[in-house]
Amino acid sequence: MTETTDWNSKTIAEFRANEGRVGGAFEGAPMVLVHHRGRKSGRVYVNPMMYLPHDADDSIIYVFATKAGAPTNPDSYYNLAAAGEGSVERGTDSYKVTVRELTGAERDRVYAEQARRYPGFADYERQTAGIRTIPVLELTRA
Numbered sequence: 001m002t003e004t005t006d007w008n009s010k011t012i013a014e015f016r017a018n019e020g021r022v023g024g025a026f027e028g029a030p031m032v033l034v035h036h037r038g039r040k041s042g043r044v045y046v047n048p049m050m051y052l053p054h055d056a057d058d059s060i061i062y063v064f065a066t067k068a069g070a071p072t073n074p075d076s077y078y079n080l081a082a083a084g085e086g087s088v089e090r091g092t093d094s095y096k097v098t099v100r101e102l103t104g105a106e107r108d109r110v111y112a113e114q115a116r117r118y119p120g121f122a123d124y125e126r127q128t129a130g131i132r133t134i135p136v137l138e139l140t141r142a
Contacts (some may be wrong), residue, residue: 011048020091026050027120031091033089034063034139036079040100048075051090051139062102062110066134069127079134088139096142099124107136 014022015033022031032051037044054060058079065077080086080099085095102110111134115122 008048012046013142015089020089020109021092022048030061031137032061032063033087034076034080034086036076036081038075038088039079039082045076045079047074047138049076049117050132052110052117061088062114063137063139064111064114064121064124064134065137066121066124069124071131073132073135077137080137081135085142086139097139098116100138100140100142102138107133110136 011022011026011031012033015031020031023031029050030053034047034049034050035044036047049063051061051063054062065073067074081101084099084100085097087094101107111125115125120128123136
C-alpha cells in the first residue's frame with residue numbers, strides 16, 4: 001500500500017466515523033469524499049478532498065486538483081473531467097454530482113478564495129507556477 005493510499009484509507013475511515021469531520025491538518029476544514037470511476041480501469045475510487053462551498057447555492061461545491069503541489073494533475077481530476085459525473089459524501093449525505101471544469105477568471109476567482117481561506121492552497125499554486133495551473137472542478141448535485 002502506498003503512503004497516499006494509506007493516508008486516503010485512514011482519512012476516509014475517520015470521515016465516515018465522525019459524520020464528515022476529520023482531525024489533524026484538516027481539523028475544521030470542509031471535507032468531502034469524491035467517488036469517481038477510472039477512465040481506463042473502470043474501477044471506482046474514493047478520494048477525500050477539501051472543498052469550497054458556493055457562496056449562494058448549497059447544491060454546488062468546488063474541489064481542487066492540487067495533488068499537494070505536485071507537478072502533475074491527480075488521476076481523480078482526469079477521471080472526473082472525462083466522466084462529467086461522480087458522487088460525493090458530504091457530512092452524512094451522499095449524492096450524485098455533475099462535473100464542470102472552471103476556466104479563466106471564474107477559475108482564478110474561486111481558487112483565490114480557497115487560497116485566502118486556506119493558505120496551503122496558495123503554497124500549492126506557488127509550487128506549480130510555470131508548470132501547471134491547478135484545475136478547479138465544480139460539483140453540482142444531480
